[in-house]
Amino acid sequence: MPGVEAVLERLNHEGYRLTGPRRFVLEEVLKRTSPFTSAELWDTIQQSAPTIGRATVFRTLDLLTRLGVVQRIHRDAEAGRCHAYLACDEHHHHHLICNSCGKVTDFHEDRALEALVREVERRTSFQVEGHRLELVGTCPACRDNSHEQTYTGNQ
Amino acid sequence: MPGVEAVLERLNHEGYRLTGPRRFVLEEVLKRTSPFTSAELWDTIQQSAPTIGRATVFRTLDLLTRLGVVQRIHRDAEAGRCHAYLACDEHHHHHLICNSCGKVTDFHEDRALEALVREVERRTSFQVEGHRLELVGTCPACRDNSHEQTYTGNQ
DNA sequence: CGGTTATAGATACCATGTATCAATAAGGTG
DNA sequence: CACCTTATTGATACATGGTATCTATAACCG
Numbered sequence: 001m002p003g004v005e006a007v008l009e010r011l012n013h014e015g016y017r018l019t020g021p022r023r024f025v026l027e028e029v030l031k032r033t034s035p036f037t038s039a040e041l042w043d044t045i046q047q048s049a050p051t052i053g054r055a056t057v058f059r060t061l062d063l064l065t066r067l068g069v070v071q072r073i074h075r076d077a078e079a080g081r082c083h084a085y086l087a088c089d090e091h092h093h094h095h096l097i098c099n100s101c102g103k104v105t106d107f108h109e110d111r112a113l114e115a116l117v118r119e120v121e122r123r124t125s126f127q128v129e130g131h132r133l134e135l136v137g138t139c140p141a142c143r144d145n146s147h148e149q150t151y152t153g154n155q
Numbered sequence: 156m157p158g159v160e161a162v163l164e165r166l167n168h169e170g171y172r173l174t175g176p177r178r179f180v181l182e183e184v185l186k187r188t189s190p191f192t193s194a195e196l197w198d199t200i201q202q203s204a205p206t207i208g209r210a211t212v213f214r215t216l217d218l219l220t221r222l223g224v225v226q227r228i229h230r231d232a233e234a235g236r237c238h239a240y241l242a243c244d245e246h247h248h249h250h251l252i253c254n255s256c257g258k259v260t261d262f263h264e265d266r267a268l269e270a271l272v273r274e275v276e277r278r279t280s281f282q283v284e285g286h287r288l289e290l291v292g293t294c295p296a297c298r299d300n301s302h303e304q305t306y307t308g309n310q
Numbered sequence: 311c312g313g314t315t316a317t318a319g320a321t322a323c324c325a326t327g328t329a330t331c332a333a334t335a336a337g338g339t340g
Numbered sequence: 341c342a343c344c345t346t347a348t349t350g351a352t353a354c355a356t357g358g359t360a361t362c363t364a365t366a367a368c369c370g
Binding site: 015016017019020021022051052053054055056059 | 346347348349350351352
């Protein structure tokens with residue numbers, strides 16, 4: 001989770017203009033530590049900065065996703081509600097999502113994954129170029145007090 | 156990929172009615188061996204059985220997904236086009252998707268994955284309950300003749 | 311064959327996300 | 341600082357995936 005300033009600097013460096021709406025959406029995005037839907041983001045922005053348009057929110061989300069500042073994660077929800085967004089650092093990593101509170105923890109575990117990939121390559125003769133891995137479970141906090149928040153979970 | 160008859164029997168056994176449209180959509184779904192979008196399925200059905208309604212196609216897809224006859228897979232496509240469907244057997248397994256021709260191979264590799272899960276649990280104190288894993292790459296056929304079909308790939 | 315009820319088709323609807331387009335404002339230049 | 345170029349904005353319309361609703365139909369059970 002890079003700071004607002006770092007991302008602004010990067011945007012500037014890559015030739016993007018540092019506009020008011022962009023700053024605002026960026027700040028709002030980086031504030032969040034759990035996955036959020038575009039609708040949730042749009043709601044809070046509409047309340048705190050009613051002049052910012054919906055398209056701008058999506059455009060900024062898209063820009064940040066392309067830059068790797070934000071990741072799209074997929075959830076098995078019905079209708080169009082299968083995407084969530086999440087600010088994250090740039091390194092390659094995976095997500096560990098709490099079914100109960102929605103909190104997301106990153107983890108880097110490439111040794112076991114590489115072993116798996118090599119084994120699959122050997123067996124299938126595929127050449128594996130990428131992967132998508134998400135783990136779902138219960139975080140330590142939620143395992144203890146198991147009746148706090150709810151979250152329309154994944155998987 | 157179970158046969159049409161097996162699924163029909165199962166539907167019947169679970170109290171679902173074996174209607175004409177349901178049979179037809181089911182057959183059309185089981186014919187496919189690569190992932191398909193709802194739009195693609197709807198197109199071919201509309202041509203071969205124009206009286207079947209769009210809602211019925213979605214309802215049947217949903218039913219088959221709930222039964223585990225079909226899996227939803229997620230792809231990083233823009234707009235609402237992030238879902239694809241795929242007929243598959245009921246055992247737990249993962250998908251290996253060819254970036255070039257879209258062919259999907261199942262693989263079962265739970266040893267390395269379990270090792271990974273245990274390691275992550277140890278490090279994060281999460282209790283891991285599920286996972287979503289997809290590998291993307293190039294299948295043997297496409298690696299050889301590398302200019303046949305194209306496929307708007309994943310990741 | 312007849313009755314009950316799940317299911318079908320039609321239609322309207324909702325949500326996510328994008329294309330378009332005129333108006334605006336960022337940032338470089340003189 | 342004023343000016344110019346051009347990226348970006350907000351508004352609007354649009355495209356698409358999927359669902360809710362409602363009446364008509366047709367599976368299945370007796």
